[in-house]
Amino acid sequence: MNKTSPNPDLLKVLPNDDILQQCIHCGMCLATCPTYDLTKLERSSPRGRIRMIRSVARGEMELSALFAEEMNFCLDCQACETACPAGVKYGRMVETARVIVDQSVFTPKLKLFIKRFVLRKILASRFALKFVSRLLWIHQKTGLQKLIRLIGLLKLFSEKLPEVEKLSPQIANHFSDSIIKEIELPQGEIKYKTAFHFGCLMNTMFSDINTDTIDVLKNVGCKIITPKDQVCCGSLMAHNGDIEFALNLARKNIDAFIKHEYDYLISNSAGCGAFMKDYAHLLENDPFYSEKARIFSSKVKDVTEFLYSELPALKEKVKASVELEPVTYHDACHLIHAQKVSTQPREIIKSIPGIKYTELDEASWCCGSAGIYNVVRYDDSLIQLQRKMKNIRNTGAKIVLTGNPGCMGQIKYGAEKFDVDVEVLHPVTLIKRIIE
Structure with a gap:
């Protein structure tokens, strides 16, 4: 095994040696890991990847194509975290490792450029995402999508592309940020002051879920504040090796919401909610945002988490x-x-x-x-x-x-x-x- 220099970024996310040893010898994560279940290879398990991350972090192993493949093979579903008796934050380790992989020769520059362009320039820009979404809406509504599928045009580019294209959801007729008012009020008494994050893909592709969320919240007595200057939560960027860009989006969201007074910030997207709850950890060393991030994250609730407290009122309706x-x-x-x-x-x-x-x-x-x-x-x-x-x-x-x-x-x-x-x-x- 070749020696190399320690990696300070990976070292920061490693647990202490006692927990690492406990984790590596435990194996309770194996039964919950989809990739280990698929391959039965130790390297494709959480503890196998942790071994690899530890070795690269300490400079005991060189970054390799195999390391890059395993970090990207992981689904980052974090089922292993639920199973782990030591409470190891595996997701933070693998996401940091992906940053290292993206900066290495093991990520093709063209692939990285395309991924960064889509995530940074389209998904993170509400204007660009809405523009592209409207083009896709025309593509879907005019019959062009059906025609392209019928003649098999996409097969000219890749055998898998026709199937991947079918994964694209239907674009909404109207985007939720143009429907939802900045302040929505219930018909009766205001029981809660809430804020709402309408997201990026939720805004253009699942707009009806956003408007359903607003209607249900109003029905249980919520005043809802939906800042128009909010942005993408940054989760897809962070999970795909672009953490610094994701943190800039986090700061913008904190600035957009902290100006308002509210009790809870409601999210209806599991990935967005999870990442916004993690702003407090991700920005804990930021001298300007650590306290603001802590307050922000403490108020984030999934819509079902919030509505559970209103179960008696919902049953009556x-x-x-x-x-x-x-x-x-x-x-x-x-x-x-x-x-x-x-x-x-x-x-x-x-x-x-x-x-x-x-x-x-x-x-x-x-x-x-x-x-x-x-x-x-x-x-x-x-x-x-x-x-x-x-x-x-x-x-x-x-x-x-x-x-x-x-x-x-x-x-x-x-x-x-x-x-x-x-x-x-x-x-x-x-x-x-x-x-x-």
Whole structure:
């Protein structure tokens, strides 16, 4: 094994030696890891990757193509963190390792340029994202998308591209930032002052979920502040090796929201909510933002986490004549593992009168979406999706609920590809349907 220089960035995210030894000898994470389950290779397990990260961090092993491959093979689902008795923050380690990989010769410059361009110049820019989304909307609505699929044009570029293209969700007719007022008021008494983060993809591709969220919050007595100068949360950038850019977005969001007075900041996207809750840690050494980030993160709640506290009020508002198809629930990784929110959405669902709820086998097993994993590693993603769709089929459910846009898009694609007759909904959309 060749020696090299220690890596200070990786050293910062390593736990102390006692915890590292406990982690490496434990192995409770193995049964929860999708990539280890797939390969049965130790290097593709959380503890195997931790060994590799430790060796590179200490300069005991050179950065290699194998190291780069394993860091990108990981789904970053963080199921291992839930299983870990030592509380090791594996996600922070692998995301820091991806930064190192992106700065190395093992990431092709063209691939890095394309990824950074899409994430920085399109996704992080509301103007650019809305412009591109409107072009995609025209592409979808005019029949051009159907024509391109029919003649197989995309196969000229790549055999997998036609399938990857099907993962793209339908663009909303109207974007939520043009519908939601900066201040929304309930009809009756104001019980809570809340803020709302409408996101980037949620704004253009899942606009209806955003407006459903506003309607439900108003129904339980929320005044809702939605700052127009908010930006993308930065989670996709951070998970894909661009942490400094992500932190700049975090600072912009803190500045946008901290000007307002509110009790809770509501998120309806598991990935966004998890990352915004982590601003406090990520900016803890920033002399200008550490305290502001701590306050900001302390107020972030997933919409189901918040609505759980209003369960009695919600039950009273359910329409008398509600009839629902059988329902099941898929745990979004960044909701159950990163935010530790699992009981609340289930209790809300089960409380609906007349609901036929069936627990999904392996509900917390990653569906394979994992940010942009299903695009950049389509084949690996498809294996996880096939497993998920088999379990969904076995429930007999006609509605699958999940709280993350990536999961929703992935499972919708899986339903079509594997011929599973289910409707995929966000829990807040189901709530909107059944309350008066």
